Every structure is written in structure tokens, then in C-alpha cells.
Amino acid sequence: MPRNKTITDDEIIKVARTLFLKNGINASTRDIAKAAGISEAVIYQRFGTKEDFFFTAMALPETELDAIFCIQAGEGTVAENLVCMSLQIVDYFREAMPVFLTLISHPSFNMPTFLKQHNVPARQLSEKLIDYLVEESKLGRVSQNNFVVTVNVLLSYLHNIALYEAIGAPKIKVERNVADTISLLWGGLAP
Numbered sequence: 001m002p003r004n005k006t007i008t009d010d011e012i013i014k015v016a017r018t019l020f021l022k023n024g025i026n027a028s029t030r031d032i033a034k035a036a037g038i039s040e041a042v043i044y045q046r047f048g049t050k051e052d053f054f055f056t057a058m059a060l061p062e063t064e065l066d067a068i069f070c071i072q073a074g075e076g077t078v079a080e081n082l083v084c085m086s087l088q089i090v091d092y093f094r095e096a097m098p099v100f101l102t103l104i105s106h107p108s109f110n111m112p113t114f115l116k117q118h119n120v121p122a123r124q125l126s127e128k129l130i131d132y133l134v135e136e137s138k139l140g141r142v143s144q145n146n147f148v149v150t151v152n153v154l155l156s157y158l159h160n161i162a163l164y165e166a167i168g169a170p171k172i173k174v175e176r177n178v179a180d181t182i183s184l185l186w187g188g189l190a191p
Helices: 009-026 029-036 040-047 050-057 078-104 111-117 121-138 147-166 174-189
Strands: none
Touching (some): 009 050, 009 078, 029 040, 078 174
16 A cells, blocks of 8 residues: 655755755755655656756746736836836846756756746746836837837846846845936836
């Protein structure tokens, strides 16, 4: 008679993610099993190969889109709203960056395959920012513009902040730099 599961897959994945983030792909299934209080065989029974286990454990965190984009078009100033959203996006990128860097370090990582298999948060963020700017343009609060370029520039900068922090670059005044970036972009958005 099979034994009941005493630990969920999500609990195992949480332990694995911690060790993969600490040790990269060199984290052993033996060490992960020991830390989770299970036998190594349980990992292979539930997840197949170490590679499958690694990619399952290193899935990018979900974005809290509703929290980031709770500001409605027409409220506050557009520049202030963009700064508020941008700071929340930086917080998300800070959470996702260590996972992503560990993920891409795996020799089997393939970006086209990854993009087909996963809902990539950066796409969702881009779409939501573009939607927000389109709504603001309908209200006459921003000029008709190529919002795709504006959003790509903004997201690239926000992504770079998190990347630089993750690799140990000197800290910057994030709020000030984000506000300055929005101010610069505002020159092309202002009605």
C-alpha cells in the first residue's frame, strides 16, 4: 500500500529554489532532498529528471499586475502614475532577476523554448503599460505616440536597475533615477 504524501510538490520546489539560487545548477538533488526531509528518490518520482526538476523550481515568479496597475487613467498626473508603476515593476524585477540569472545559467536553457512554455511577465507588463498610455491618450493627457518604443525603453531601464543590483553594482537612488527617467520620457509623451 503506497504511503501518503507528507510533503507537497510546492514545498519541495520551495526548498529546491532556495538551494538552486544559492548554489546554481550545482545544487545536488541529494542536498535538496536532505533539506526537504525526503529521500532523493522522491524528487525523481515526482519530477522525472534533475533538469526537469530544475526548470520547474526556477519558474519566474508571477507578477501582481492588479496591484501594479491599480491606478486608473485620468487619476493623478501621468508622470506620477508612471513613477509609481515603475517602482513596483522594479520591485518585481528584483524578485525575478536572481531566478532568471540562475535559470539562464543552465546549459540546456533555450530562450525560444522558454518563451513558448511560459507566460513571460515582461510581456504582460509591456501590454499593461501600453494599455495605460493608450487610455491616457484618449483622455488627451498624453500625445499620440509610439507607446511601444516608450514602454520598451522604460522597461529596459527598470530591468537594468534590477540586473545591476543582482550582479552587485554600486547602488543608485532608484526613486530619483526612475523619476528622472520618466521626466525624460515625458518630453515625448506630453500633450
